[in-house]
Amino acid sequence: MKLSFLQAIFLGSISTLSVAKSIACTRKAVSDILPRGVSLSFVQHIPKNGTFTVPEGDTGWPIDPINLPELCAIGAMVPGTNTNKTFGFGLFLPLEWNGRTLSTIISDPYGCNFNAESLLCKSGTGGSNLTDCLSPEQLSTFDTLTRDYVGMNSTLIFPAWLLGSEHFWDLNIDGGAPNIIGLGYIQYMMGLGSDWKWRDFDESIVDLSEQLNPGQADASNYDLAPFFRSGNKFIHYHGLSDGGIATGASFYLYDQIDRAISTENFDISDSYRFFPIPGMGYAKAVDPFSSDGHSTDY
Known part of the structure; x- marks a missing residue:
């Protein structure tokens, strides 16, 4: 994705914010460092071991992230190069820069x-x-x-x-033993039958699979x-x-x-x-x- 100038400025501003020794996780503190044209959707303080509740209808977040370190969750809308389009950014900002987290x-x-x-x-x-x-x-x-x-x-x-x-x-x-998906593929899709045992596997099975290509899965x-x-x-x-x-x-x-x-x-x-x-x-x-x-x- 090619960033517009404003998008690049936004990300640069956030980078500057995140390297500070500490930040105030408030809408005003975050807004003060953002360029004009960027609107905040939310600013939320997440305590240690906390959960971020994904906004309803936001399909960009598959689940609610849990067991988080203490952080500041922000959402922002940034105009694209085309004025009819905007891009949503969701970021987790650490409240302690260079704090040691084992991953x-x-x-x-x-x-x-x-x-x-x-x-x-x-x-x-x-x-x-x-x-x-x-x-x-x-x-x-x-x-x-x-x-x-x-x-x-x-x-x-x-x-x-x-x-x-x-x-x-x-x-x-x-x-x-192997997963039934792989075993079933050989027994039933390749047609070797239920009596075929996985311990009989050798490279000839690979060759036969390439020849038959059952289901055109190759x-x-x-x-x-x-x-x-x-x-x-x-x-x-x-x-x-x-x-x-x-x-x-x-x-x-x-x-x-x-x-x-x-x-x-x-x-x-x-x-x-x-x-x-x-x-x-x-x-x-x-x-x-x-x-x-x-x-x-x-």
């Missing part, structure tokens, strides 16, 4: 240099049912779950789950140039904490579409935007202010 969200999983060996139970810890470390066998399973599924000739079959998605792994492996036609030339836009988002469908699949899709239309005379960013969302899982979000990283439904 369970990993904002850049691909940037993590994570050493999984640090999870290994050390000698002398005692017991075989420890919950704060992994046995060598468990660590081997962890390595499998966080490694891309690669077939013959180093062919990528499907990307691995990203770090930070662990809260949602039970979507696929709860109870020590999204491998990456040339979206005709779609884009018609003026259509593609808005694509995926939670980085998704433990159901690995987020890497969306990164792969974006790259393949970019390559497929690379000879066309337009910038992909004008037609296709991909938003990887930190903390968002499979239709759920990790609460960044929760010490146990509990989930919230969207």
